[in-house]
Amino acid sequence: MANFNSVAVIGAGAYGTALADVAARAGREVVLYARSAAAAELMQSSRANPRLPGAAIDDSVFVTADLSLAARADIILLAVPSQQLRDALTALAPLLPAGIPVVACAKGIERGSHKFMTEVIADVAPQAIPAILSGPNFADDVAAGLPTAVTLACADEDVAVALVQALGSATFRPYHSTDVRGVEIGGAAKNVLAIAAGIVAGKQLGASALAALTTRGFSELLRLGIACGARTETLSGLSGLGDLILSCSSAQSRNFSLGVALGRGEQPARDKLAEGEFTAPVLIELAASKGVDMPVAKAVAAILAGEATIDQVIEGLLTRPFKAEG
Numbered sequence: 001m002a003n004f005n006s007v008a009v010i011g012a013g014a015y016g017t018a019l020a021d022v023a024a025r026a027g028r029e030v031v032l033y034a035r036s037a038a039a040a041e042l043m044q045s046s047r048a049n050p051r052l053p054g055a056a057i058d059d060s061v062f063v064t065a066d067l068s069l070a071a072r073a074d075i076i077l078l079a080v081p082s083q084q085l086r087d088a089l090t091a092l093a094p095l096l097p098a099g100i101p102v103v104a105c106a107k108g109i110e111r112g113s114h115k116f117m118t119e120v121i122a123d124v125a126p127q128a129i130p131a132i133l134s135g136p137n138f139a140d141d142v143a144a145g146l147p148t149a150v151t152l153a154c155a156d157e158d159v160a161v162a163l164v165q166a167l168g169s170a171t172f173r174p175y176h177s178t179d180v181r182g183v184e185i186g187g188a189a190k191n192v193l194a195i196a197a198g199i200v201a202g203k204q205l206g207a208s209a210l211a212a213l214t215t216r217g218f219s220e221l222l223r224l225g226i227a228c229g230a231r232t233e234t235l236s237g238l239s240g241l242g243d244l245i246l247s248c249s250s251a252q253s254r255n256f257s258l259g260v261a262l263g264r265g266e267q268p269a270r271d272k273l274a275e276g277e278f279t280a281p282v283l284i285e286l287a288a289s290k291g292v293d294m295p296v297a298k299a300v301a302a303i304l305a306g307e308a309t310i311d312q313v314i315e316g317l318l319t320r321p322f323k324a325e326g
């Protein structure tokens, strides 16, 4: 089994900073790459990141804007938003040796190309080993060292196991898998469904409606995943059902919060990224191409595109013909 000693995290946002701490706690040598030299210097000297208030950057993490230092690591973690992953990797790819695991930690599908994150990695850095890390975990909880568990998938099971060994600790527990697509679909779909859950909460439709919406959302996620060749146990595991439960029930979720604001009729805050917004149209196109019905995801996409009002989509969902559960 490969022995990975060093980790580079690309993207010094909230999650990248939390993952750098995770890798340092697991005993790895860690470089955290920030695009801006000024931001890197500030984080390196202050041991803090304004995107992750209250968390300290582990003393052993070296924050830098020098991409060549990051490219020397045994493992690369890409902690940039899904729509920026291609750009971030394009800068790094020419510096990367062959056979290095590049782990996408973003949850989404690329607009335009309709590609999943590991497909983007394969496009941009064909010499790398693509992998995906996803599951129910908020950056603040991870950075605070609260217990979290995620799924880490790579087509090569030995690499998945070695990655888990390199990153895992008592408080950050990755489970290994080879079902890369299953993990990717769970993370992408839950963000869209969390917006719907937020709308239900914002509209004050009640706890019963929220549970029903989350459950029907899960059946959409399951149908799409199975149509894309994912395994049921992955879709009902940490990166699927687990993350759906978290994101559909917590105000800490930016996707849920976006939905709450929409449900209340407020102008959503634009300073916080809600990736489901970008993934929604791609997700429903993917579902249509597979002949999969995703009424909740479709409703979210229609609201975000301004094609329907919240009241119209709620009425549409509640007046669908009765049918067998499934």
Ligand SMILES: NC(=O)c1ccc[n+]([C@@H]2O[C@H](COP(=O)([O-])OP(=O)(O)OC[C@H]3O[C@@H](n4cnc5c(N)ncnc54)[C@H](O)[C@@H]3O)[C@@H](O)[C@H]2O)c1
Pocket (backbone or CB within 6 Å): 010, 011, 012, 013, 014, 015, 016, 034, 035, 051, 079, 080, 081, 082, 084, 087, 088, 089, 105, 106, 107, 108, 137, 138, 139, 140, 273, 275
């Ligand atoms: N925040 C969380 O709780 C959390 C938890 C799990 C997964 N994630 C996932 O992690 C990803 C990042 O989320 P975040 O919360 O850290 O976002 P964020 O906005 O806090 O940080 C994103 C960072 O990426 C950097 N970046 C953007 N484009 C870049 C490029 N081309 N090269 C280098 N850096 C670039 C930005 O400068 C920023 O520092 C998302 O896909 C999200 O779904 C986040």
Ligand SMILES: O=P(O)(O)OC[C@H](O)CO
Pocket (backbone or CB within 6 Å): 107, 135, 136, 137, 138, 191, 194, 243, 246, 247, 252, 253, 254, 255, 256, 273, 274, 275
């Ligand atoms: O804040 P969100 O909605 O992007 O969710 C963050 C994580 O994905 C939760 O697992």
